[in-house]
Amino acid sequence: MIKAGENGNDRSVTQTVRAQLALRDLVLRGELNPGERVSELQMVERLGVSRTPVRSALIRLEEEGLLEAIPSGGFSVKTFSEKEVFEAIEIRGTLEGLAARLAAERGVSRAEIRNAANCLEAIDELMRRDTTDIDLSRYVELNAHFHEILVGMADSQALARQLERASALPFASPSALVPVQSRSPEMNYILSVAQDQHHCVLAAIERREGARAEAIMREHARIAHRNLERALTNQRDMDLVPGSVLIKRRIRA
Template sequence: MIKTADKGSDRSMTQTVRAQFALRELVLRGELNPGERVSELQMVERLGVSRTPVRMALVRLEEEGLLEAIPSGGFSVKTFSEKEVFESIEIRGTLEGLAARLAAERGVSRTDLRNAADCLDAIDDVMRRGTTEIDLSRYVELNAKFHHILIGMAESQTLARQLERVSALPFASPSALVPVQSRSPELNQILSIAQDQHHCVLSAIERREGTRAEAIMREHARIAHRNLERALTNQRDMDLVPGSGLIKRRIRA
């Protein structure tokens, strides 16, 4: 039998998660502007949940990096400079490189290698349809799955937590900038390079080549760098970047 206290705790957690998702959507859709103060009472009224779940949701979004605490109390929506966005992607690539190196050096099971290979086979199938018919949503799903498998291979909860945090920033996750490259005339070439890097890192892990595996994943993140550089010079592309409204763009000549 579930105790009443446990039921109350479960309800509170469900409300917290719901508040967290709803609040994140408000930020990412631009309904809360960069620098805008976000108070607990304001969100209680807006989200229609009690104070405790809202308070916890605000703290979690601060941990994700979307909000920041302000001295007068409450939180404000964080603004990111272009430099910070590039650094976030670089940090993610560095951590994924470390995950690949640890996986290679420590060794991984045949089951993990098979799961990763099956995922890459599925991506290959998506890409064989050609750029005019490619299912980008399916590609994004499988790409995220492969990166998740890769992180799991390192068997490091500490590393996984740090990667989860940096990937929570909407523009820094492994597939965040795929919609931008979908507008590029070099889409097929870019996806082919990314997929080749996937195959190469898996091979390096299987061969226990830690240094090579790490270098490949760090280079892999450079694709996102190039996509961001492209977006920053084209507003139509920038509109496709998740959380683009949070980025303070520098004035270009």
């Protein structure tokens, strides 16, 4: 039975989530320009919701790193240098490496190993079935799931929170740059290397090899670096990078 007031709370939560999603979409699609000031009142009018959910959305996007507070009040849309984007990916890889090491050193259950192995088997099957035209949307879904399982194995809420923050930047998440690979003649090779690293890190965790598990996941993030380097030299590829409108590219000769 729903108690009095619960419907109001549910509506408030729904409005807050809706405001967060809508505001994030405006930023990532470039409808709010990098560096543009974003005020609470402005977003109330634009999103069509009340001030409380808008305020929560603004604070949430600041926490995610997409907005930054400005001294005069309000927020501005953040811009990122190429160096900052590479660093964001490196930070995510470092944290995932720590998660793998903690999982290996603390030990994980057979059920957790089986769960991760099932996910990898699904990726293997996908890659075997579609050798010439891999379903990237399904791959991205399974890849994200495996990374989530890995973080869960570490059994650290503090680390999970930091990883959630690091991965909130759209170009730094584990699958963010996979679409760039779709235009590379080496796509299948790169996906095979990434999948082999998945299998190797799971084996290292199962064998309690913490240092090896950590090193594999840090190296795994380098695939994203490689995809980013490719995208930065080709506008068509850059258009596939989530949040690319926020990246200030340096002038190349």
